[in-house]
Amino acid sequence: MDNVKDTIRDYILREYLPGESPANLTDETPLRTSGILDSMATLNLVTFLEESFGITIDAHETGIDQFDRIADIAALVAQKKGA
Amino acid sequence: MNLCTYLERSAREHPDRIAVVDPSGRTWTYRELDETSSRVAGFLAANGVAPGDRVGAIAPKSAEVVATLFGIMKAGAAYVPADYTAPSTRNRTLLADCAVTAVFLDPSCADIVSEWPHERRPVVCWLPGSVETPAEGIAWADAVAAAPLAPSRLAAPEGLAYILYTSGSTGVPKGVKLTHRNATAFVDWCSDEFGPEPTDRFSSHAPFHFDLSVLDLYVSLKHGAALYLVSESLGKTPQDLAAFIATNRLTMWYSTPSILSLLAQFGGLDKLDCSSLRVVQFAGEVFPVKHLRSIVERWPQARFYNLYGPTETNVCTFARIPTPIPPDRTEPYPIGPVCPYCEGIVLDSFNGAEVPFGDEGLLHIAGASLFEGYWGRPTDELFFERDRRRWYSTGDVVREVVGEGYVYVGRRDRMVKRRGYRIELGEIERGLYQHERLREVAVIAVPDASAGVKILAYLTSQPGERPSIVELKVFCGRVLPSYMNPDVFVFLEALPRTSTNKVDYQGLVRLQQPRSAVEAAGASKS
Numbered sequence: 001m002d003n004v005k006d007t008i009r010d011y012i013l014r015e016y017l018p019g020e021s022p023a024n025l026t027d028e029t030p031l032r033t034s035g036i037l038d039s040m041a042t043l044n045l046v047t048f049l050e051e052s053f054g055i056t057i058d059a060h061e062t063g064i065d066q067f068d069r070i071a072d073i074a075a076l077v078a079q080k081k082g083a
Numbered sequence: 084m085n086l087c088t089y090l091e092r093s094a095r096e097h098p099d100r101i102a103v104v105d106p107s108g109r110t111w112t113y114r115e116l117d118e119t120s121s122r123v124a125g126f127l128a129a130n131g132v133a134p135g136d137r138v139g140a141i142a143p144k145s146a147e148v149v150a151t152l153f154g155i156m157k158a159g160a161a162y163v164p165a166d167y168t169a170p171s172t173r174n175r176t177l178l179a180d181c182a183v184t185a186v187f188l189d190p191s192c193a194d195i196v197s198e199w200p201h202e203r204r205p206v207v208c209w210l211p212g213s214v215e216t217p218a219e220g221i222a223w224a225d226a227v228a229a230a231p232l233a234p235s236r237l238a239a240p241e242g243l244a245y246i247l248y249t250s251g252s253t254g255v256p257k258g259v260k261l262t263h264r265n266a267t268a269f270v271d272w273c274s275d276e277f278g279p280e281p282t283d284r285f286s287s288h289a290p291f292h293f294d295l296s297v298l299d300l301y302v303s304l305k306h307g308a309a310l311y312l313v314s315e316s317l318g319k320t321p322q323d324l325a326a327f328i329a330t331n332r333l334t335m336w337y338s339t340p341s342i343l344s345l346l347a348q349f350g351g352l353d354k355l356d357c358s359s360l361r362v363v364q365f366a367g368e369v370f371p372v373k374h375l376r377s378i379v380e381r382w383p384q385a386r387f388y389n390l391y392g393p394t395e396t397n398v399c400t401f402a403r404i405p406t407p408i409p410p411d412r413t414e415p416y417p418i419g420p421v422c423p424y425c426e427g428i429v430l431d432s433f434n435g436a437e438v439p440f441g442d443e444g445l446l447h448i449a450g451a452s453l454f455e456g457y458w459g460r461p462t463d464e465l466f467f468e469r470d471r472r473r474w475y476s477t478g479d480v481v482r483e484v485v486g487e488g489y490v491y492v493g494r495r496d497r498m499v500k501r502r503g504y505r506i507e508l509g510e511i512e513r514g515l516y517q518h519e520r521l522r523e524v525a526v527i528a529v530p531d532a533s534a535g536v537k538i539l540a541y542l543t544s545q546p547g548e549r550p551s552i553v554e555l556k557v558f559c560g561r562v563l564p565s566y567m568n569p570d571v572f573v574f575l576e577a578l579p580r581t582s583t584n585k586v587d588y589q590g591l592v593r594l595q596q597p598r599s600a601v602e603a604a605g606a607s608k609s
């Protein structure tokens with residue numbers, strides 16, 4: 001689970017927060033409601049997750065209320081990988 | 084000609100045809116739309132709104148908003164639409180700038196009028212929304228129900244129809260004044276070029292504060308066709324948007340290339356039947372050929388058009404894209420020749436002389452679609468006279484090609500286009516300067532292979548006071564529209580300065596180049 005979180009964190013830091021210290025992007029930082037990820041960035045993140053973890057994420061699973069924090073996203077990935 | 088005449092004529096000829104389909108799926112006939120807009124006009128007249136006034140409209144898209152825009156124009160006033168998701172302070176500034184006498188708001192935008200530190204508070208009418216209507220002001224449904232069917236007080240063709248606010252070069256939004264004649268010159272040309280029919284089903288993807296909406300609204304309603312309003316959330320969800328096109332058998336599509344690129348990549352178009360689409364228009368930015376090719380391959384039956392023009396001139400050049408697109412083509416398509424209601428000349432950016440055919444220069448436009456000026460600002464420096472015509476510099480560098488019209492080269496100044504929105508980098512700087520721990524701010528835009536344009540903010544702060552990048556992103560999300568949020572934040576000890584002590588933007592661009600080269604080298608090693 002922590003591996004998944006770190007993979008997501010590294011991706012967001014690399015692509016959307018270049019130069020940021022990993023400590024400032026916590027599992028609970030809101031990503032979309034805060035403006036860190038816009039709609040385009042969210043789509044790219046979904047594509048990245050699907051390719052990295054060999055899973056499929058449906059559009060209805062990326063609603064802003066269940067796909068806003070690294071903790072939620074990692075839980076979704078873990079659930080998909082387990083399925 | 085007045086834009087309302089289109090609706091009134093269609094309502095006489097096709098009273099029971101569907102005029103507007105709401106994002107909720109609810110339909111409005113031409114009779115309903117025409118009558119409701121007359122009641123909106125009656126409400127405004129009864130509340131002291133006079134011909135020539137300005138009236139704001141800030142809300143998500145709905146049939147009520149469409150009726151409201153027509154109602155404002157039927158009252159002889161000009162509508163002033165704005166982004167309901169933008170910060171309240173920005174919206175309040177632009178409503179105050181053009182001194183609106185009334186404003187139609189979504190209840191979620193109550194902050195805009197909760198304080199009004201300006202002269203004369205406007206009449207407030209609350210459009211139906213998802214949150215409760217504030218106590219002060221009148222609910223739209225009540226206003227309309229109580230209002231008489233007012234006779235239209237249509238403005239003359241040279242009267243203002245709407246004011247669209249764009250980013251200003253000083254960072255303050257500028258209100259582009261557009262008349263009925265400006266719009267009808269374009270709409271009537273669309274009739275000739277695209278051949279709309281009452282059986283057509285138009286998309287309305289662009290928000291009403293974006294000038295692409297002029298085609299959707301008025302060409303559709305002029306011809307008795309049905310206008311399908313695309314909600315803001317649906318508009319950004321490619322899979323659902325693609326399904327929306329297929330399910331509703333849309334025939335006319337108009338959006339920025341960004342949206343079409345998203346549809347091509349993420350829309351799942353291979354599984355959908357979109358064969359109803361017969362005309363696809365795009366405007367607002369350069370369409371990467373890779374994505375244009377894939378959308379053309381998915382929709383081979385449609386005619387594709389590239390429309391070009393700043394808000395100040397409306398669409399002023401157009402090009403039909405020859406399809407299919409050869410697999411080896413990478414050059415973006417030309418923006419084409421001028422539309423018949425316009426004239427264009429290419430002038431040297433330095434000495435203002437006409438350039439030899441084929442040389443690069445600034446595109447200048449004259450003609451019926453040319454705006455009247457910016458609200459509250461002098462017009463002296465906006466236009467120049469030549470051959471007894473009034474010319475406006477688009478600020479875009481083009482060159483002319485035999486048989487193809489103009490080829491777009493780029494923008495001259497610091498205005499950039501991102502996802503179809505025009506951004507003046509000064510406005511982002513102004514937003515960032517509101518952060519109390521930032522000392523200096525300079526924003527540049529550089530071309531980027533994947534995003535089209537990348538926005539970099541260079542910052543300085545007091546030692547030990549540096550905000551985190553997460554904090555800056557969140558801060559920008561609060562003070563700026565999302566499309567203005569910078570991609571990269573870089574802290575420097577001091578900003579580079581020119582000899583006259585101005586920020587050296589070219590120096591920042593140069594600073595960025597070796598840095599990305601280092602990044603690229605690092606990436607290839609890892």
